[in-house]
Amino acid sequence: MAESTLISSPAPRLRVQAMKEYHPPLGSRDALRLDFNENTLACSPKVCEVLGQISAGALTRYPEREPVEAIAAAHLGLKPDQVALTNGVDEAIHVLFETFLEAGDELLLPVPTYTMYEVYASSTDARTVTVLAGDDLAFPFDRLAAAITPRTKIIAVANPNSPSGTAAGREQLLELARRAPQAVLLVDEAYFHFHGETVMDLVGALPNLVVARTFSKAYGLAGLRLGLLAGPAELMRWVRRVLSPYSVNSLALACLPPALADRAYTDWYVSEVLAARTEFEAALDALRLRRWPSRANFVLVDIGAQHAEFVDRMKAAGVLVRDRSSDPGCDGRVRITIGTREQMRSAIAALKQTMNALGRQRGA
Numbered sequence: 340m341a342e343s344t345l346i347s348s349p350a351p352r353l354r355v356q357a358m359k360e361y362h363p364p365l366g367s368r369d370a371l372r373l374d375f376n377e378n379t380l381a382c383s384p385k386v387c388e389v390l391g392q393i394s395a396g397a398l399t400r401y402p403e404r405e406p407v408e409a410i411a412a413a414h415l416g417l418k419p420d421q422v423a424l425t426n427g428v429d430e431a432i433h434v435l436f437e438t439f440l441e442a443g444d445e446l447l448l449p450v451p452t453y454t455m456y457e458v459y460a461s462s463t464d465a466r467t468v469t470v471l472a473g474d475d476l477a478f479p480f481d482r483l484a485a486a487i488t489p490r491t492k493i494i495a496v497a498n499p500n501s502p503s504g505t506a507a508g509r510e511q512l513l514e515l516a517r518r519a520p521q522a523v524l525l526v527d528e529a530y531f532h533f534h535g536e537t538v539m540d541l542v543g544a545l546p547n548l549v550v551a552r553t554f555s556k557a558y559g560l561a562g563l564r565l566g567l568l569a570g571p572a573e574l575m576r577w578v579r580r581v582l583s584p585y586s587v588n589s590l591a592l593a594c595l596p597p598a599l600a601d602r603a604y605t606d607w608y609v610s611e612v613l614a615a616r617t618e619f620e621a622a623l624d625a626l627r628l629r630r631w632p633s634r635a636n637f638v639l640v641d642i643g644a645q646h647a648e649f650v651d652r653m654k655a656a657g658v659l660v661r662d663r664s665s666d667p668g669c670d671g672r673v674r675i676t677i678g679t680r681e682q683m684r685s686a687i688a689a690l691k692q693t694m695n696a697l698g699r700q701r702g703a
């Protein structure tokens with residue numbers, strides 16, 4: 340008799356058994372990468388200089404997060420005990436949920452939104468309550484506020500949101516924090532640099548506001564996995580209990596100060612993307628493709644029933660884009676990251692070729 344039939348393997352928690360595995364569609368990405376909202380070019384050359392100087396000896400040490408947290412806090416005008424560095428914002432979300440969500444609690448989410456909120460919530464014993472945005476994909480403030488209950492423990496708002504690119508207003512966020520004092524309001528500002536508006540200045544002033552930022556987008560450091568969480572010291576001390584002391588590696592820690600210091604580089608990259616977005620949106624309009632107004636480095640486009648073929652044909656033309664059809668309220672919609680103007684001109688050429696092949700070239 341085979342050993343496996345004699346010994347049954349240990350069962351995970353029921354919630355874990357019910358989870359689906361999440362596989363981001365990475366695979367071969369040797370093309371124009373307009374599928375993950377990354378920086379499509381490079382990080383600051385100052386970061387590369389620092390990386391090149393890291394010695395073998397430095398790698399023998401465990402990473403020390405606190406001094407770099409103090410630098411990040413100073414950059415944001417916060418105190419060190421209000422900031423925790425994390426292994427990407429994904430770890431920040433995961434740790435925040437593990438810290439606050441108990442059985443019977445509710446995570447309140449406007450959808451469509453960033454996939455990982457639901458993934459991380461599904462491994463806790465809390466319930467996820469979703470509020471679907473309308474056809475305009477605008478932030479569904481009234482319905483979200485109406486869905487707050489005494490059990491609401493976290494409200495997670497990506498601002499700007501992905502995949503829609505739309506944003507919530509500062510007053511709306513403040514009002515949510517006021518109406519749910521029993522809950523943590525997580526404002527995920529992963530795309531802050533492209534939006535330019537923030538509630539970071541309210542960290543510490545509101546007892547339940549927590550803000551996340553990533554280095555994966557404008558800074559171009561997605562491969563290093565670096566994010567941060569900022570909140571009142573009284574909340575952050577609970578988060579630190581759950582957070583691994585070593586989850587941010589020493590290469591990422593070494594790169595953070597030069598990345599923050601080189602504002603000229605991020606300013607240049609952001610202005611390049613915003614100029615490219617304007618051109619790209621005009622091209623979408625000329626093709627009479629419906630799009631949603633974006634405050635981020637991507638645009639959601641309505642391709643309709645041919646969405647899967649569109650994504651395949653764009654790939655064949657050397658441009659990777661992301662099918663968001665399975666997101667709530669997003670049937671037929673494809674998200675396209677905005678890179679530089681030069682890259683987006685190639686993308687426009689691929690787009691026209693693809694629409695032609697799909698028999699849908701109109702005007703333009």
Ligand SMILES: Cc1ncc(COP(=O)(O)O)c(C=O)c1O
Binds near residue numbers: 376427430527566
């Ligand atoms: C809204 C939002 N938050 C967080 C992340 C993940 O950021 P990180 O790479 O820092 O884990 C993404 C990535 O696409 C995102 O869209």
